[in-house]
Amino acid sequence: MAPDFDPSTARLQIAARTLALDAGAVSLAAALERAGIGSILLKGPSVARFLYGNGDRSYVDIDLLVSEADLSSAERVIGSAGFEPSGSELALPYGRRPHAATWIRTRDGVTVDLHTTLPGVASPAAATWTLLAATTEPMTVGTGAVRVLTEPARAMHVALHAAHHGIKDGQAIGDLARAVAQLPEPTWCQALELAEKLDAVAAFGAGLRLTSDGARIADDLDLPLAQSVEAILRADSAPELALSLDWLIQTRGLRARTRLVGRKLVPPASVLRGRSSLARRGAPGLGAAYLMQPLLLASRALPAVRAWRAARRRARGSPR
Numbered sequence: 001m002a003p004d005f006d007p008s009t010a011r012l013q014i015a016a017r018t019l020a021l022d023a024g025a026v027s028l029a030a031a032l033e034r035a036g037i038g039s040i041l042l043k044g045p046s047v048a049r050f051l052y053g054n055g056d057r058s059y060v061d062i063d064l065l066v067s068e069a070d071l072s073s074a075e076r077v078i079g080s081a082g083f084e085p086s087g088s089e090l091a092l093p094y095g096r097r098p099h100a101a102t103w104i105r106t107r108d109g110v111t112v113d114l115h116t117t118l119p120g121v122a123s124p125a126a127a128t129w130t131l132l133a134a135t136t137e138p139m140t141v142g143t144g145a146v147r148v149l150t151e152p153a154r155a156m157h158v159a160l161h162a163a164h165h166g167i168k169d170g171q172a173i174g175d176l177a178r179a180v181a182q183l184p185e186p187t188w189c190q191a192l193e194l195a196e197k198l199d200a201v202a203a204f205g206a207g208l209r210l211t212s213d214g215a216r217i218a219d220d221l222d223l224p225l226a227q228s229v230e231a232i233l234r235a236d237s238a239p240e241l242a243l244s245l246d247w248l249i250q251t252r253g254l255r256a257r258t259r260l261v262g263r264k265l266v267p268p269a270s271v272l273r274g275r276s277s278l279a280r281r282g283a284p285g286l287g288a289a290y291l292m293q294p295l296l297l298a299s300r301a302l303p304a305v306r307a308w309r310a311a312r313r314r315a316r317g318s319p320r
Contacts, residue, residue, distance in 0.1 A: 014058050019142070024110050025062045026144030028081060032066070035077050038133060038147070040065040042115065042157065045141050046148040051158075051178040057171075061111040063100070065132065068116040068125035075114070078103050083112055086274060118157060119164035120203025131197055152190035155183055156204060159191070159214070163207030166237030173210060180214045192221050206231045232311040241297065241304035242311070265294055 025041055032039045042063040051057070066074045075085075083103035100115040116125045123131075136147040149157060162169070162176040195204040205223035208214035227235075229246050244264055251257050272279040272289050279289035 014056075017060075018058065020108065021059060021062055021110065022142050024112075025064070025146060026141050028062065028064065028078065028112065029146045030144060031077050031081060032064075032074060035073060037066060037070045037074050037077065039074070040132060040136055041139070041141075041146040041148050042118075043161075046139060046154065047158065047175060049139075050151065050154050051175055051182065057175075061102075061113055063113045063115060065115040065118075065129070067129040067133070069129075071114075071116055075103075078112060078114060081105070082107060083110075086111075086270060118160055118198075118200070120160040120200050120207070122199035123197070128198055131194070135194065151183070152187050153194055155179055155187050156191040156194050156198075156200070159204050159207030160195075160200060161207070162210050163203045163231065164234055166234050167210055168237030176207065176214060177211055180208070180211055180217060185217075185220070188217055188221060192223070202227070202231060206235055210235055227315060229308065229311045229315045232314050233307065236307070236311070238307040238311065239300060239304045241300045242307040245304055245308045246311075264297060266290065267293070 022045055025044060029039050029041065042065055044059045044062060048057040048059070064074075082105045084106070086102040086104050099117045099119045099121075100113040103112045103114060104110075105112075117128045118132075121128055132149065132153060135150050135153045137150050138145050139148045148154070158175050158179045162172045165172040167173060192201070192204065195201045201223065205218050205221075205225075206227055208218040208221075208223065230243065232238075233242050233246060241264075244260070248257060248260050251260055269279070269286060272286065272293070276289045278285045278292070280286075
C-alpha cells in the first residue's frame with residue numbers, strides 16, 4: 001500500500017530544493033565574476049519575488065544569461081563547478097540558434113540553462129547582451145548577490161517566455177497572468193520599448209495575447225495581430241514535430257533539408273538519452289531506441305501535420 005501524501009513534507013522538499021538552487025545561482029554568479037564574466041539571473045527568485053511576493057513559486061533550474069563573447073569562458077567555469085553539457089540544444093535543426101544550452105550536475109541534479117539570448121529575440125546576441133546588461137539591478141539571494149533584470153525587462157521576459165512555451169505551460173501562463181494583473185501601464189510601455197530594441201515585438205505581442213487581459217494590454221500598446229506559423233504553434237503548445245515540420249518547410253536547399261530530416265531520424269545520443277528511458281539502458285537500449293525512432297516519428301506525424309495546417313490557416317487569415 002502506497003504511503004499517504006504529506007503536503008507538509010512536499011513543501012519542505014520544495015523549499016530545500018529552492019534553497020539549493022538559490023545557493024547554486026549565487027555560487028555560479030560569483031565564480032563567473034571572479035573570471036571576469038558578467039551574468040544575469042533571469043528567473044528563479046527574480047520572478048518569484050517580482051510577481052509572487054512571499055507566495056509560492058517553485059523552480060527547477062538556474063537560468064543565467066552571459067555574453068556570447070564570454071560563452072566559452074563561461075562554459076569552462078560552469079564545467080569546473082561539476083556541470084556537464086546535456087546536449088539538448090543539439091535537437092535543434094541546423095541553422096537554428098539555441099537561446100540556451102542546458103548543463104547538469106549529476107551529484108545533486110542541479111540544472112543550469114546558460115543563455116546567450118532570450119526566446120523570441122531576433123537581434124544579434126551581442127547587441128542583446130549589451131542592452132540587457134545595461135538594464136539590470138542587484139538582488140540579494142541568500143547570503144550573496146546577483147544581477148537581475150529591471151522590472152520592465154522582467155515583464156518583457158515573462159511575455160516572451162509565455163510565447164515560447166505556449167498556453168499549456170501552466171507556470172508560464174500563471175506568471176503572465178500575474179504580471180498582467182499587477183504591473184501598471186508605464187511598465188508595459190517600457191517593456192515594449194525594450195522589445196522594439198531587441199526585435200522581439202512579434203513574440204512579445206504573441207505572449208501577451210495568450211490571456212484575455214494580456215490581449216487588452218497588447219491592443220492598448222497597438223501591437224500587431226499578425227503572427228507567423230511558428231508563433232501560433234508555440235502559443236498553442238503544439239506537438240514538437242509540428243514545429244520541426246514548419247522549420248523543414250522554411251529551410252532552403254536540399255542539403256539543409258536533408259540534414260534536418262536526418263537530425264530528427266538520428267538525433268545525437270545525448271538527446272535520445274534525455275528523452276528515452278530505453279536509451280539510458282546501456283548500448284543495447286540506445287540501439288533499440290534508435291531503431292524505434294522512425295516508428296515514433298511516424299506515430300506522431302498525423303497530429304503534427306494537422307496542427308501545422310491549422311496554424312498556417314490562422315497565419316494566413318490574421319490581419320496584417
